[in-house]
Amino acid sequence: NFMLTQPHSVSESPGKTVTISCTRSSGSIASNYVQWYQQRPGGSPTTVIYEDNLRPSGVPDRFSGSIDSSSNSASLTVSGLKTEDEADYYCQSYDSRNHGVFGGGTKLTVL
Amino acid sequence: QVQLQESGPGLVKPSQTLSLTCTVSGGSITSSDYYWSWIRQPPGKGLEWIGYIYYSGSTYYNPSLKSRVTISVDTSKNQFSLKLSSVTAADTAVYYCAREEITIKRFDPWGQGTLVTVSS
Numbered sequence: 001n002f003m004l005t006q007p008h009s010v011s012e013s014p015g016k017t018v019t020i021s022c023t024r025s026s027g028s029i030a031s032n033y034v035q036w037y038q039q040r041p042g043g044s045p046t047t048v049i050y051e052d053n054l055r056p057s058g059v060p061d062r063f064s065g066s067i068d069s070s071s072n073s074a075s076l077t078v079s080g081l082k083t084e085d086e087a088d089y090y091c092q093s094y095d096s097r098n099h100g101v102f103g104g105g106t107k108l109t110v111l
Numbered sequence: 112q113v114q115l116q117e118s119g120p121g122l123v124k125p126s127q128t129l130s131l132t133c134t135v136s137g138g139s140i141t142s143s144d145y146y147w148s149w150i151r152q153p154p155g156k157g158l159e160w161i162g163y164i165y166y167s168g169s170t171y172y173n174p175s176l177k178s179r180v181t182i183s184v185d186t187s188k189n190q191f192s193l194k195l196s197s198v199t200a201a202d203t204a205v206y207y208c209a210r211e212e213i214t215i216k217r218f219d220p221w222g223q224g225t226l227v228t229v230s231s
Binding site: 046 | 148150158159160163171173174211215216217218219220221222223224
């Protein structure tokens with residue numbers, strides 16, 4: 001099986017742009033779609049990006065996703081940061097046997 | 112709008128079996144478009160996928176938990192359930208149920224989660 005590695009934490013100022021990476025340890029990042037979930041303190045995760053770069057309705061276009069085969073990683077970019085974006089973010093994908101795999105999560109601080 | 116709600120004991124003794132139920136409302140658990148999943152999150156830690164079930168009863172489990180996990184479905188009650196045997200303190204976590212879209216491969220929506228503590 002593979003692992004998805006995320007930075008433990010990132011921080012940036014309001015109005016700025018931040019990017020969170022998610023690196024796949026083995027196999028191609030392009031093999032299986034990557035999803036991104038936002039989890040605010042005390043809350044359940046909600047989808048901010050699915051199928052690598054699609055936004056569910058209701059998610060602001062300040063959130064965008066991408067994959068990079070050269071670094072075998074996915075990225076979540078949040079632009080025009082707001083204090084309400086402060087949360088934990090998890091990437092998620094699947095292995096060849098349809099087993100779900102989550103990254104360790106990244107704490108985004110907007111200061 | 113589909114909603115999921117977990118229920119079950121909040122305290123389980125070591126070596127016993129953890130049992131939780133997820134009730135689905137606003138939609139049918141027999142839809143062919145979805146799997147029904149369990150995911151857990153130890154306090155202060157990340158998410159761990161436990162497994163899922165299809166309405167027909169087909170299951171897939173996390174290999175690291177497979178020997179202790181059973182997920183079942185009751186279509187008459189629009190519910191699915193989790194049993195985790197031989198629990199230890201390491202199984203203390205918030206347990207979430209979630210719907211998984213088969214084609215899109217995302218977990219949405221999630222239940223509110225229920226904290227299960229393993230302690231004597």
